[in-house]
Amino acid sequence: MLPVTINTHASKLRSFAASLLFTTASISVTTVVTVSEVHAQTLQTYNIPAGSLATALNRFSEVSNIQLVYDASLTRNLQSPGIKGTMLPAEALSHLLSGSGLLYRFTNGKSVTLTKPSNTITLGPVRVGGVLQKQAPDTAMIGNLPPVFPGGDVARGGQMGMLGNKDVMDTPFNATSYTADFIKNRQIRNIRDALKDDPSVRSTFTTGSPGYEAMTVRGFNVLSTDMSFGGLYGIVPAPATLSEVAERVEVLKGPAALLNGMSPGGSIGGAINIVPKRAHDTPLTEVEADYTSNSQFGGHLDLGHRFGKNKNFGLRANGVIRSGNTAIERNSMRTALTSLGADARFKHVRLSADFGYQYRGIDGTVPYFSLQDTTPIPQADKVSRNLGAPWSRDRSQDYFGVFKSEVDLLRNVTAYGAVGMSSNQAHGLMIKSISNIDSRGLGNGSANATGNESTNITADLGLRAHLKTAFLLHELAFAANRYQSDSGTFSQYETMNRGTVPIDGYTAFARPTIKVPGHVPHTASSTLSSLAFADTISALDKRIQVTAGLRVQRVQSANFSASTGLRTSSYDQTAISPAVMAVFKPVKNVMVYGNWIQGLQQGTIVGSTYANAGEIFSPYKSTQYEVGVKGDFGRFVATFDVFQIMQPSTIYDSATNILSLNGEQRNRGLELNVVGQLAKGLHIAGGLMLIDPRLTKTQGGKTDGWKAAGVSTVNFNVGLNYDIPWVKNLALTSDVTYTSSQYLDTIVPRRSFPGWVRLDLGARYSIKNPASQDGGRLSFYLNVDNVANTRYWNSMGPYAAYFLTLGAPRTVRFAISADF
Template sequence: MKKRAARMDLNVCPGKALAPKSDKNFLITSIVLLAATTMLTSLTSGTAVAQTVMTSPKVAPVQEHGSINFNIPAGSLSSVLTAFSIQAHTPLGSQAPMLAGKSSSGLQGRFTSSDALSRLLQGSGLTYRVTTDHAFQIIPVSNTIMLGPVRVGGILRSSVPPTAMIGNLPPTLPGGEIARGGQLGMLGNKDVMDTPFSTTSYTAEFIQNRQIRNIRDALKDDPSIRGTWATGSAGNEQVMIRGFSIPTSGISFGGLYGMLSTSSVLTELAERVEVLRGPGALMNGMSPDGNIGGTINIVPKRAHDKALTRVEADYTSNLQFGGQADVGRRFGKEKQLGVRLNGMIRSGPTAIARSDLKTALVGAGVDLRLRHVRLSTDFGYQYREIDGVLPYLALGAGVPVPDAAKVPQNLGASWGYNRTEDIFGVFRAEVDIFRNVTAYGSVGVHDSTFEGIYPASVTLTNQNGTASTSKPLAIADHDRNITADVGVRGKVETGPVTQNIVVSANRYNLVRDEAWGFSASGYPVNIYKRSYIPRSDISVPGNLPLYSSSTLSSLAFADTISALDKRIQVTAGLRVQRVQSANFSATTGLKTSSYDKTALSPAVMAVFKPLKNVSIYGNWIQGLQQGSVVGTTYANAGEIFAPYKSTQYELGVKADFKKIILTFDVFQISQPSTVYDVVTNIMSLNGEQRNRGLELNIAGEIVHGLHATGGLMLIDPVLKKTQGGLYNGQRAPNVSPINFNMGLDYSIPFVKGLSVNTDIIYTSSQYIENPSPRRSVPGWVRLDMGARYVMPNPATDAGKITLFLNVDNVTNARYWNAGGYNNLTLGAPRTFRFAVAADF
């Protein structure tokens, strides 16, 4: 064999054995507690060593057919690149001296070969080029030429810097249902192991595999989240995170609040659904309703580099039919321009008696990615109508909670309806000013109309079922939202220390026109019998006067300092938040009250990695809610309180086992409230509810073909400071202390194309009020199951046909959802969903 001086060709034959020179040590750690069971898992760490390289000219040239599941342990750069060449089936050439003494943190997950190689070379001072014979060649950064596009998660990424958001979608864990990272507000995208919070990012594949219709149901495997009012009720599809309410108005779209429907957000809009548990005022600014339990962000759909054409027909019990289409294409020599169009329509009776649901959606996303400029725009139209609105069940004084199994699903009037129509548009831009410095901006406009006539509630007056409806309500409103966000992200490297600096400003504005009217009286009913409710003679108001306006504006700064190859990361930041609001007289149009206050909201967060696959993190951060104006009946009438600051302390640990990530954390959130002194009659901001808990979350592939998502949350919600100390020390109402969720998806090994899934949800009992004797709703368990079968599409070579069957609430469990204010709604009954999807 001829000797080649100072050269090592990493042209490795796939499958050829490699001879390691040394072995790896293993560290055993215990971390998993899931519903009173303990699981011990091996924790692999350390460095892989250099390996003897075999040379072969027979490896196929570079081809980008799609993503590959890489499992490359950390080690010397030489051994890591060897493993890459084997797993990518790709020839790789390199000069040996340039690899000497360099290491790589390895790689796990699905990537295209070009993006995988880019990630493995990060921080090494090396890059790559594609040779004339279509192989990869490792070269120093100083010899870099303009590279072709690389792809992440199936989406084109043309040399996107780490400071960018557009075209920088984080990769997924094995199975494709959960992403390895997500958007952290103004801090940009972060890998889950570099995120100082407990987060989960659910993908469109997770949603499709379970045939989920709305965003709230897409979060059903999250133990920290619970839905409140039922779909089809008078309320919006809000959730609770860590025991605090999150209305649909608190869901952001690409980081912007106010762009989505406030009644229900449909899943067809989402490429990812990202959940950040805990307050996020620093990263996202104050939300319209002051969410403090967490934030939910929808990542809009974009065209993948692989052409997409998918049509689907579906059926939902009872007799609800629908269909959808999703088309994506990229254009240009390097596929710089992407267009994604999708639409959906469904109509018919639901599984709830005397309730019909009509929904329609059209969405469009266009993006342009140039060398230093990236642009995107999204448009959407959504229509939703409910016939047979479900009322809340309210309880009279001293009336026990009725047995959910004996109460009909729909206590409302068959003529009751409400409808919502939304149209929105969002434009985003990013410009790379310098190397690793990116300026960004976005603006969105949302126009929404709502109208309805229905009795909102039924009040139970005795245990025999005697009740009465509220006065039927006729309501109409028109909302206009304009939201904007601008900022600059920069990365500065100074020796061993790296700084990621961001400055951001945002503004949210809502103007609402609203009017309503009521019938003269409610109607007597019995909750245990089918009762006739006469049709109301009221009509929806025609002229809508100005009702209210609200403006949230803020300026924020944050700096993340990292050292020792990101093993130590500390983030400090500050947001200055201004809240302005006003209410207006419906008759005169004059302002009746106003609010204008400013608050400072600091935060400190840190990540420490004692091992490369273990992160210990902590945060001290605040959430903001609009303060109140003291009413005229108090001695300090007219006093305006500054925005309320809810403070969170959180400490957690994350372990990355290559294919699965475990997160364990403990947290405390303190929410202030107003109380008054009975002696001085002065109202003050001295009340407090403290939610303290622990969470355990699991996501990824447990064994080959078996994917898990879910975990456990134990929470202790306590009223610490109440009016006159009357309820001090009591458990807060409407919060379940024990919450367990587990979603499993398994690919049957002996039946090609067949997969099954199941979701188990347990919620313990919870109080619904403060006064003694306290009433509570019983705990409940729900089981969802599903199956899908994938087969080739005979109409095209590369396409497929997928059959879906999903059943929610398999056992038809009857249970109450508590939504606050003593209002209850029944959980959804057993519901079947069947769909056929064809990809071309």
């Protein structure tokens, strides 16, 4: 049987047609939501001796140049039989994991998730009056954008998954929604950096490196592929998403299985949603030219207009292109985005559609570092920012489209449906990592040639209804969704300058003999499907609200041989995930809330060497308890909460030779957040998170009580936006980030790297645009990130376990924007 090449034009059309058919015909059928998975498919030679599983996996990652995504606690005290010979990476990984009980799953890109529940395991003047007029009922989402706080940086509410939009004072979670104004004023280039002022969010790999722009929320992973677009998984570009596509960027902290279903990568730290741009009631024609150090130039065109007697029809188009050298030495980047958002709003029917294309090309890709177990962590100021080669390159392009509809069946009863599709193709030839670094600061250059492709189809159906009785209000929500992915990866690896690459200098790498693949076989498919119901019961004018709900989640995945196309492994399990949330408002502007909710991750199949071989564990359930209080002071809101998230994992009992689901990591913390306008002209977004990440149940109790790796315990952010009162139309911004030290791994002796502080500053000034007849403005923006050019090791998180990347250097951005 020949390998299947995915992403052909015909297969896309067939998949899209099937998805449309599903949306119109299967509201009563259990729907499927898919997880993106990828397998490397190039024969490679391995010589990895038997011994520590962690060491064996590190060596496998070096040879295959595949990122392994898992918590270090998963492999503690586990052994590997080793491998020797020439085989596919998937086969090599199967041998290395033999007897461990871990199930591998290739994700949508260049990494593998080991599924053992420990880790799958964001003044030119504010545009007043530009917001859509509310024409939709409370049960609708299209044309129902929550209002913003004074200053326009943060919204008063956001989407709570199947429950729809909620005001911040009706949301029983710590959640923040950053606006397009926040993004524009700071000239933020990607979605991840739109969350730069949130203390619960930390980024991992630096922009310009081979890793995805992932992050952690409350100390747990949130992969870039697990962001949603208008509430749908699997739409956003896999490596990173340009910020110009977003009207809002919403972050809800903690697990959210009931609200959104299981995410493709099993992220449990939080839910991040991109709200796409729509045409406002005020016409928009805006042109921007920008510069980014060291010599990157670009432009952005943003057009929005509504048509018809009652402005029923709207179009919003965005185009972006940037190219040139970045602030990182020997690194350049080219990005392009085109997006179109259309909507139609009638009395009882609302429609919307989004289409987009994104391209990202990196030359001089920045490799990350991996150390030998006995190598101390080097000082960040002693390491070169870029040890990659000039010929290193990484290319990715994404196409995506979404169609949504809403129909008001009765007053405050709305049925909705959505279908979306995305396609990703990526290839690269690069020095991906400087690996096996010894105590002298010398390592290997790990060259990798890769090709990745994936196609995702997602669909969502549901109903929201508000029903009043004599004393109570019921807000009912029903949802059924499906997300399916087919993917593949082809990879070749070559070790260069073995043991002679100094991390404090520069090595001229010769071009490797390996080639970028031209064909990618189909190697993985994954499906998630779920049905959910929730009811929010309110009394006393919504001063008391209790929400209870249930989601039935089915998880299916399969791996296929690259050479024969035959299925090599599969998983098919179902989990039931309940949740309870409550809101109490003792006085008008104070809200006390609590939630008990779960996050879901794919389970594992016990290996053949255990006494309980073949046992299949259901999807893992991480559980959150959270209690908080919010104060609404009119122009700003303050939130204080305490939370606990417990993530299960498997451990091995040597006495009985049984692998069981009895391991656990527990993250406890408290958060303080303030958003809005503190005083006239002074706006804030920021706060504090203190977190205690503990390994509470480990194999034999050997590391019980240890702090988990990749989590900083003290995190502080504050972003200020000040309109200078004595200089009209001049505003200043500042963003301060503090991240405390964190452990690299869980080996003895433990290794940690120090905390860091970063300061970003900005200014903007506007004047009347002489070329505009309608009062348009001409605005000037200047932003400097990392003003002191501080060198620091990036926050890691479990996603980047064992890998180190330097934080971005001082970066200057300047832009001129003309509004007509």
